[in-house]
Amino acid sequence: MSSVILRNVNKSYGNLPIVKNLNLEVKDGEFVVLVGPSGCGKSTTLRMVAGLEDITQGDIQIGDRAINDLPPHKRNIAMVFQNYALYPHMSVRENIVFGLKKSGADAETIKTKLADVSEMLKLDEYLDRKPADLSGGQRQRVAMGRALARDADVYLFDEPLSNLDAKLRHHMRTEIARIQHQYNMTAIYVTHDQIEAMTLGDRVVVMRDGIVEQVGSPMEIYLQPANTFVATFIGSPAMNLFEAKVDGEELVFDKYRIPATSIANVDLNVLASHDTVLVGIRPDFFEDSALSLQRSPSDNLFAFDDIQVDLVENLGFDKEIMFTLGGENAKARLDLRSHVQRQETISLSVDLNRVLLFDTSTQGMLINAGEV
Amino acid sequence: MASSILIKNEARLGLKLVAPAIGIIGLLVIYPIFFNVYLSFFDVQLNGSKTFIGLDNYSDLLANPRYYHSIGVSIIYLLGTVIGTTVLGLAAAVLMNQEFHFRNIARGLILLPYFAPVISVVFGWQFIFDPVNGIYNHVVVDVLHLTDTRENLIGNPDSALFVVILFDIWKHFPIAYLLLLAKLQSVPKDLYEAAAIDGQNAWGRFWHVTLPELKFVIATVVLLRIIWNLNRFEDVYLLAPNVETLPIFTYYQAFAGIVDQGGAAAISVIQLLVLVGLIWLYVRKVLKW
Ligand SMILES: Nc1ncnc2c1ncn2[C@@H]1O[C@H](COP(=O)(O)OP(=O)(O)OP(=O)(O)O)[C@@H](O)[C@H]1O
Numbered sequence: 001m002s003s004v005i006l007r008n009v010n011k012s013y014g015n016l017p018i019v020k021n022l023n024l025e026v027k028d029g030e031f032v033v034l035v036g037p038s039g040c041g042k043s044t045t046l047r048m049v050a051g052l053e054d055i056t057q058g059d060i061q062i063g064d065r066a067i068n069d070l071p072p073h074k075r076n077i078a079m080v081f082q083n084y085a086l087y088p089h090m091s092v093r094e095n096i097v098f099g100l101k102k103s104g105a106d107a108e109t110i111k112t113k114l115a116d117v118s119e120m121l122k123l124d125e126y127l128d129r130k131p132a133d134l135s136g137g138q139r140q141r142v143a144m145g146r147a148l149a150r151d152a153d154v155y156l157f158d159e160p161l162s163n164l165d166a167k168l169r170h171h172m173r174t175e176i177a178r179i180q181h182q183y184n185m186t187a188i189y190v191t192h193d194q195i196e197a198m199t200l201g202d203r204v205v206v207m208r209d210g211i212v213e214q215v216g217s218p219m220e221i222y223l224q225p226a227n228t229f230v231a232t233f234i235g236s237p238a239m240n241l242f243e244a245k246v247d248g249e250e251l252v253f254d255k256y257r258i259p260a261t262s263i264a265n266v267d268l269n270v271l272a273s274h275d276t277v278l279v280g281i282r283p284d285f286f287e288d289s290a291l292s293l294q295r296s297p298s299d300n301l302f303a304f305d306d307i308q309v310d311l312v313e314n315l316g317f318d319k320e321i322m323f324t325l326g327g328e329n330a331k332a333r334l335d336l337r338s339h340v341q342r343q344e345t346i347s348l349s350v351d352l353n354r355v356l357l358f359d360t361s362t363q364g365m366l367i368n369a370g371e372v
Numbered sequence: 373m374a375s376s377i378l379i380k381n382e383a384r385l386g387l388k389l390v391a392p393a394i395g396i397i398g399l400l401v402i403y404p405i406f407f408n409v410y411l412s413f414f415d416v417q418l419n420g421s422k423t424f425i426g427l428d429n430y431s432d433l434l435a436n437p438r439y440y441h442s443i444g445v446s447i448i449y450l451l452g453t454v455i456g457t458t459v460l461g462l463a464a465a466v467l468m469n470q471e472f473h474f475r476n477i478a479r480g481l482i483l484l485p486y487f488a489p490v491i492s493v494v495f496g497w498q499f500i501f502d503p504v505n506g507i508y509n510h511v512v513v514d515v516l517h518l519t520d521t522r523e524n525l526i527g528n529p530d531s532a533l534f535v536v537i538l539f540d541i542w543k544h545f546p547i548a549y550l551l552l553l554a555k556l557q558s559v560p561k562d563l564y565e566a567a568a569i570d571g572q573n574a575w576g577r578f579w580h581v582t583l584p585e586l587k588f589v590i591a592t593v594v595l596l597r598i599i600w601n602l603n604r605f606e607d608v609y610l611l612a613p614n615v616e617t618l619p620i621f622t623y624y625q626a627f628a629g630i631v632d633q634g635g636a637a638a639i640s641v642i643q644l645l646v647l648v649g650l651i652w653l654y655v656r657k658v659l660k661w
């Protein structure tokens with residue numbers, strides 16, 4: 001295992017910059033998850049680490065080796081491709097052990113690795129088939145197996161679970177987490193799946209248009225997003241943003257006046273220099289005020305009264321409520337205990353410790369990062 | 373492979389489409405073959421009169437040392453040309469699949485030997501190996517001083533065989549190149565990437581990705597080259613008529629010196645049987661179609 005360091009890495013196709021000045025250090029044994037909208041340069045970044053794409057500018061280092069000019073076959077990297085790239089003329093078994101064999105593993109190691117991997121990925125009954133005779137999800141598992149069987153310095157995963165059904169995906173996710181803890185592999189993992197990002201990553205890197213917007217632990221990203229992009233990209237449903245006027249020590253929107261002093265870690269001097277701010281509230285942090293919930297003294301509730309419910313979506317345990325607040329469509333996620341109906345007028349409470357403020361013009365976070 | 377309604381439909385359509393062709397081929401190919409078999413049992417005179425002589429043509433042939441010699445020559449010719457064109461064609465295809473300046477022009481130029489009329493390039497080759505004025509002897513003797521005797525490579529049947537093989541490789545590798553390049557261009561790029569990630573260098577990627585992907589095209593090229601070259605006449609005869617491959621021997625038998633059409637027919641019948649047998653074996657055992 002090795003660390004991976006990307007220093008001021010740039011990638012352009014012709015004049016078109018794709019990855020812009022990317023800096024990232026993946027520590028030895030760390031599992032870093034890369035998320036971002038489609039086309040933001042996640043695969044390109046992985047491919048540069050793998051050596052499949054040359055670097056326009058900057059340096060990449062694996063362990064203490066500078067690898068800019070090292071061809072991929074000398075980098076000792078394992079990778080799961082977004083489109084599998086299985087060898088069509090080889091059986092599943094041969095596909096899985098191909099790289100392992102090349103690395104000079106002895107027959108005994110190859111046998112046990114193959115058995116481990118095929119059991120973990122539930123591939124036992126397909127070992128003798130050719131990739132053409134497998135379903136998409138099965139192929140993806142073979143691609144995964146081919147990488148996991150290797151004893152590589154760095155593992156790169158490009159959306160390795162995207163084609164699996166929910167159950168299998170959950171199984172694979174926990175398996176990956178287990179292997180990660182067992183072998184402490186250094187990995188960069190690209191995904192669109194929020195749950196994968198939150199559960200697998202030691203750290204999460206959020207990218208947009210080739211730029212790193214934020215790097216942090218999953219909880220940091222969730223609770224203290226650096227800007228509105230990260231705030232709305234991570235978390236589902238997306239965070240609600242309301243534009244509020246700053247009126248002395250109060251934030252005003254619609255008919256509500258929120259005492260800014262009650263919001264955690266607010267710097268009133270900073271606030272005073274703004275006419276307006278964006279108030280960010282995650283749907284998960286709303287509660288139905290009608291429920292007399294057990295409170296702790298540190299709770300710091302603010303109630304939005306007279307909220308007209310436009311729509312209720314029951315999702316089993318959860319329910320999502322749509323309403324209009326401050327002229328914006330907003331969402332709240334309540335649960336079974338609330339009996340809210342469509343067209344009802346209700347009151348929603350929110351813990352002000354969980355409310356975030358953003359700069360209206362720069363979209364940056366306005367609250368000093370506190371404890372997570 | 374799953375057989376489906378779709379595949380069956382396609383097979384039915386295929387049959388309808390080839391039916392007219394089968395009819396024509398039947399007339400043009402099957403009739404001469406039967407006539408050939410028929411002739412091989414007769415002693416045919418120049419004036420066309422025939423006498424039935426049973427298997428005499430065959431027993432004469434099998435007792436003729438020149439026949440065995442020509443089989444030997446043909447085998448060397450086949451091995452040399454089939455291996456040579458396939459390997460050179462593969463090398464050219466791999467080369468022309470790389471990105472470089474003027475690639476399109478180079479791709480076209482490679483095909484020239486295949487387009488060129490055989491009669492004109494044969495004269496060029498004869499000139500190259502001419503014992504007195506040829507470039508070959510000039511370079512070997514006068515420039516490199518490797519030896520001081522000028523060789524008549526085409527005049528000597530033993531060395532002429534190798535000139536003829538070289539000529540065929542040069543003239544016919546473009547067809548191998550063309551078929552192989554077409555397939556090479558459709559090999560998914562990510563297979564090479566996966567193999568590189570799995571630790572394979574350029575040679576390993578060629579061995580583990582390119583060759584398996586090309587397997588069927590290579591086998592097809594080899595098959596076509598065998599069929600064509602077992603019957604190849606004009607290239608050999610025009611360049612070096614002293615190289616007696618089977619078709620040349622058959623020609624001498626049928627039309628030169630003692631004219632013996634019945635004997636020549638017997639040669640073709642044997643050759644046809646051997647060819648059919650070989651191809652059947654090849655298709656079943658090597659290609660596993
Ligand atoms: N060969 C190329 N030439 C020009 N542009 C390219 C090339 N390859 C990729 N791009 C562009 O680079 C950008 C980043 O692509 P990349 O594959 O890294 O995206 P991604 O973040 O992995 O997206 P996704 O989540 O959809 O897989 C895209 O806008 C894509 O169009």
Ligand SMILES: [Mg+2]
Pocket residue numbers: 042043044082158
């Ligand atoms: Mg991608």
